[in-house]
Amino acid sequence: xxxxxxxxxxxxxxxxxxxxxxxxxxxxxxxxxxxxxxxxxxxxxxxxxxxxxxxxxxxxxxxxxxxxxxxxxxxxxxxxxxxxxxxxxxxxxxxxxxxxxxxx
Amino acid sequence: xxxxxxxxxxxxxxxxxxxxxxxxxxxxxxxxxxxxxxxxxxxxxxxxxxxxxxxxxxxxxxxxxxxxxxxxxxxxxxxxxxxxxxxxxxxxxxxxxxxxxxxxxxxxxxxxxxxxxxxxxxxxxxxxxxxxxxxxxxxxxxxxxxxxxxxxxxxxxxxxxxxxxxxxxxxxxxxxxxxxxxxxxxxxxxxxxxxxxxxxxxxxxxxxxxxxxxxxxxxxxxxxxxxxxxxxxxxxxxxxxxxxxxxxxxxxxxxxxxxxxxxxxxxxxxxxxxxxxxxxxxxxxxxxxxxxxxxxxxxxxxxxxxxxxxxxxxxxxxxxxxxxxxxxxxxxxxxxxxxxxxxxxxxxxxxxxxxxxxxxxxxxxxxxxxxxxxxxxxxxxxxxxxxxxxxxxxxxxxxxxxxxxxxxxxxxxxxxxxxxxxxxxxxxxxxxxxxxxxxxxxxxxxxxxxxxxxxxxxxxxxxxxxxxxxxxxxxxxxxxxxxxxxxxxxxxxxxxxxxxxxxxxxxxxxxxxxxxxxxxxxxxxxxxxxx
Numbered sequence: 001x002x003x004x005x006x007x008x009x010x011x012x013x014x015x016x017x018x019x020x021x022x023x024x025x026x027x028x029x030x031x032x033x034x035x036x037x038x039x040x041x042x043x044x045x046x047x048x049x050x051x052x053x054x055x056x057x058x059x060x061x062x063x064x065x066x067x068x069x070x071x072x073x074x075x076x077x078x079x080x081x082x083x084x085x086x087x088x089x090x091x092x093x094x095x096x097x098x099x100x101x102x103x104x
Numbered sequence: 105x106x107x108x109x110x111x112x113x114x115x116x117x118x119x120x121x122x123x124x125x126x127x128x129x130x131x132x133x134x135x136x137x138x139x140x141x142x143x144x145x146x147x148x149x150x151x152x153x154x155x156x157x158x159x160x161x162x163x164x165x166x167x168x169x170x171x172x173x174x175x176x177x178x179x180x181x182x183x184x185x186x187x188x189x190x191x192x193x194x195x196x197x198x199x200x201x202x203x204x205x206x207x208x209x210x211x212x213x214x215x216x217x218x219x220x221x222x223x224x225x226x227x228x229x230x231x232x233x234x235x236x237x238x239x240x241x242x243x244x245x246x247x248x249x250x251x252x253x254x255x256x257x258x259x260x261x262x263x264x265x266x267x268x269x270x271x272x273x274x275x276x277x278x279x280x281x282x283x284x285x286x287x288x289x290x291x292x293x294x295x296x297x298x299x300x301x302x303x304x305x306x307x308x309x310x311x312x313x314x315x316x317x318x319x320x321x322x323x324x325x326x327x328x329x330x331x332x333x334x335x336x337x338x339x340x341x342x343x344x345x346x347x348x349x350x351x352x353x354x355x356x357x358x359x360x361x362x363x364x365x366x367x368x369x370x371x372x373x374x375x376x377x378x379x380x381x382x383x384x385x386x387x388x389x390x391x392x393x394x395x396x397x398x399x400x401x402x403x404x405x406x407x408x409x410x411x412x413x414x415x416x417x418x419x420x421x422x423x424x425x426x427x428x429x430x431x432x433x434x435x436x437x438x439x440x441x442x443x444x445x446x447x448x449x450x451x452x453x454x455x456x457x458x459x460x461x462x463x464x465x466x467x468x469x470x471x472x473x474x475x476x477x478x479x480x481x482x483x484x485x486x487x488x489x490x491x492x493x494x495x496x497x498x499x500x501x502x503x504x505x506x507x508x509x510x511x512x513x514x515x516x517x518x519x520x521x522x523x524x525x526x527x528x529x530x531x532x533x534x535x536x537x538x539x540x541x542x543x544x545x546x547x548x549x550x551x552x553x554x555x556x557x558x559x560x561x562x563x564x565x566x567x568x569x570x571x572x573x574x575x576x577x578x579x580x581x582x583x584x585x586x587x588x589x590x591x592x593x594x595x596x597x598x599x600x601x602x603x604x605x606x607x608x609x610x611x612x613x614x615x616x617x618x619x620x621x622x623x624x625x626x627x628x629x630x631x632x633x634x635x
Contacts, residue, residue: 025116025266033325034325034327035327037325037327037328037331038327038328038330038331039331040328041327041328041329041331041332042331042332047426048332048333048339048342049339049342049343049426049428049429050426050427050428050429051332051428052328052329052331052332052333052339053328053343053426053428053429053431053432054428054431055328055331056321056325056327056328056329057318057321057428057431057432057435059325059327059328060262060314060317060318060321060324060325061314063262063325064262064265064266064269067116067120067262067263067266068113068116068266068269068270071112071113071115071116071270072109072112072113094331098331103331103332103333103334104332104333104334104338
C-alpha cells in the first residue's frame with residue numbers, strides 16, 4: 001500500500017464519518033427530540049394540556065442539543081448509537097405509558 | 105472544554121451556518137423590517153389620513169359591514185389605532201349547503217375585505233400588501249405552499265440555534281475578542297465584525313431564535329400532542345377556550361352599537377382592545393367577542409370577552425391560561441415585540457440589523473477564509489465560486505429587490521389589476537435580475553454595483569415622496585407624524601449606508617495583494633508588474 005492510497009482511504013473514512021454525523025444530527029436528532037417530547041408529555045405531572053406544551057417547549061431545545069452532540073461524539077457511529085439508544089428509551093416510556101393509561 | 109469538542113463545534117458552526125445562511129439572511133431582513141409593519145402599512149398608503157378618532161373608524165366599520173354583508177357568518181373588525189392605517193375589516197359569508205363549516209382563510213379573499221379609513225368611510229387607497237408583506241415573508245416566504253415554507257424556515261431556525269450555541273463554544277475568548285475590532289486586516293476584520301454583531305446582541309439572537317421556533321411549535325413539534333390526545337382539537341379547546349356557540353335563530357334583530365361594547369370591554373380589561381369578532385350579526389343569536397390588544401401586554405395570549413350582540417350583556421370571560429401556556433404565549437409575544445413601544449421597537453430593529461449583519465458577515469467570512477488557501481486563486485473550485493456568487497445574489501440582490509418593491513409601491517398605476525401582487529412580483533423580478541448578474545459578471549464588480557444602485561434608489565425615494573406625495577418628510581414632520589417621517593429618514597440613512605458600502609467595496613483589494621503592493625511601493629516605487 002502506498003502513502004497515496006492511505007491518504008485517499010483516510011479521506012474517504014472522514015467523509016463517511018461526516019455523513020454518519022449528518023444523519024445523526026438531522027433526521028435522528030429530530031426523531032430523538034420528538035420521542036422525548038412524547039415521553040415527557042406522558043411523564044410530566046399535572047394538567048395534560050400544560051404537560052403537553054411544556055414537553056414541546058423542552059423538545060425544541062433538546063433537538064438543538066442532539067444536533068450538537070452528533071458532532072461532539074467521538075465518532076459518527078457513536079453519535080448514531082447513543083442517539084438511537086436515547087430515542088429507544090423515550091419510545092419505550094411512551095409505549096408503556098400509553099398502553100397503561102391511554103390517551104385523552 | 106476539550107480542544108476536540110471545540111473543533112467539532114467549529115466545524116458544525118461553519119457548515120450549518122453556511123448551508124442555511126442564505127435563508128436566514130432573508131428571514132432576518134424581513135423580520136427586522138416587520139418590526140415596523142404598522143408604520144409601513146401607513147407609509148405604503150400615503151393618500152390615507154392618520155387615524156385620530158378610533159371610535160369613528162369602528163362606527164364606520166359597523167355601518168359598512170351592515171350594508172355590505174348583513175347576514176354574514178361573522179365579521180372581523182380590528183380596532184384602529186393611531187399606528188394603523190384604519191381598520192382592515194373582513195367577513196366570512198354563510199357557508200353554502202354542503203360546504204365545510206368553520207373554514208376561515210384570510211388570504212385570497214380580496215372580495216370579502218375592505219379598509220375603513222380615518223373618516224369611517226371605505227378608504228380610497230392604492231392596493232398594496234404594505235408592511236404585512238414582510239411579516240408574512242418572514243415565515244411564509246413567497247411563491248410556495250406556506251407549509252413547505254414554514255418547515256424550511258423552521259429547519260433553518262433550528263440550525264440557527266445550533267449555529268449560535270456552537271458558535272459560543274467555538275469562540276472561547278468571545279467576550280474578550282468583542283472589544284477588539286481590528287479594521288482593514290482582511291480575514292481578521294471579518295471575524296471581528298462577525299463576532300461583534302453576534303456578541304453585541306447575543307441575548308437577542310438566542311431569544312429570537314428559540315422563540316421563533318416556539319411560534320412554529322405546533323407545526324414542528326406536534327408529537328407531544330400525539331402522545332396525550334386522540335384528537336388534537338381537544339387540546340386546542342383547552343388552550344384556546346371560547347364561549348359556547350349559539351345556534352343561529354333566523355330572527356333578524358339589530359346588532360348593538362359596537363362602540364358601546366368596545367368601551368365597556370376596555371374598561372373591564374383596563375387596556376385597549378384590538379380585535380372584534382361578531383358572529384351571526386343581525387341575528388337574535390349574535391355574539392361579539394373582543395380581545396385585548398397585544399400592544400398592552402407581553403403574552404400573545406390576550407384575554408377575551410364575549411358579549412351578547414343584542415343586549416350588550418357580558419356572557420363569557422376567558423379564564424387565565426396555565427403556566428406553560430402562559431410561558432409559550434410570552435415567548436411568542438417576546439418574538440413579535442408587539443408589546444414594545446416605539447423605543448422598544450427601535451431596540452428590536454437595531455438588534456435585528458445586528459443579526460442580519462452577523463449572518464451576512466458569516467457568509468462572507470466563509471469565502472474570505474478559503475480564498476487565501478486556494479491552490480490557484482484565479483481559478484477557484486466550483487464550490488467556492490458557487491458560495492461566492494450566491495452571497496452576491498442574496499446579500500447584494502435581496503436589498504435591491506426590497507428597494508424596487510418600495511418603488512413599485514410608488515410608481516405602479518393605481519388602476520393596475522392585481523396591483524398588490526405586482527408590487528411583490530417587482531421585488532422578485534429585480535432580485536432575479538441581480539442574481540443573474542451575480543452569476544455572469546465577476547463578484548468584485550457586481551458587489552459595488554448592486555450596493556450603489558440600491559443606495560441611489562433608496563436615497564431618491566424620500567426625495568420622490570417630498571415632490572410627488574402629500575406625505576413627504578417635511579409634511580410629516582409638520583403634522584407631527586413621526587412614524588412616517590422616521591421611515592423616510594431611515595430609508596435615507598440606509599441609502600447613504602449602501603452608497604458608502606459600495607464605495608468601500610469598489611476600492612477593496614484582497615488583503616494579500618495589498619500587502620504586496622505596499623511592500624513594492626515602499627521598496628522601489630517602480631510601476632507594478634502586470635499580473
